[in-house]
Amino acid sequence: MSTPIPTIRCRENGPLVIQxxxxxxxxxxxxxxxxxxxxxxxxxxxxxxxxxxxxxxxxRQSGFEGNNLAPAQPAV
Ligand code: FES
Structure with a gap:
């Protein structure tokens, strides 16, 4: 049985969602x-x-902007 890998997702203009x-x-x-x-x-x-x-x-009220995208992955 494998251990789940923690994931951090950057929400657009919002928090870091950790799972x-x-x-x-x-x-x-x-x-x-x-x-x-x-x-x-x-x-x-x-x-x-x-x-x-x-x-x-x-x-939502602070006007925070955070919409960085990960770099494109090279085609395999
Ligand atoms: S990212 Fe939600 S309050 Fe700061």
């Missing part, structure tokens, strides 16, 4: 409590959340 078995630590190495039973949550990348490091939806 997979992962823990989030503060700068002292202490874990933030994560919602029980959930393996998907969003980290703020706009700086406006009142619940950092988690997204609280404030990016």
């Amino acid at each position: 997979g078995p992962i823990c989030v630590l503060d700068h002292q190495g202490n874990p933030f409590p994560l919602p029980a039973g959930k393996d998907v949550f969003a980290l703020c990348r706009c700086g406006s959340s009142a619940n950092k490091p988690f997204c609280d939806g404030a990016h």
Whole structure:
């Protein structure tokens, strides 16, 4: 049985959506409590959340723009 690979998805003009078995630590190495039973949550990348490091939806009012795309993959 393989271990799921954690995935980080950059939402357009929004948070980083994390999926997979992962823990989030503060700068002292202490874990933030994560919602029980959930393996998907969003980290703020706009700086406006009142619940950092988690997204609280404030990016919608802040005018945050984040729409970088990954570079094209070479054809195989
Ligand atoms: S990305 Fe959602 S509040 Fe910052």
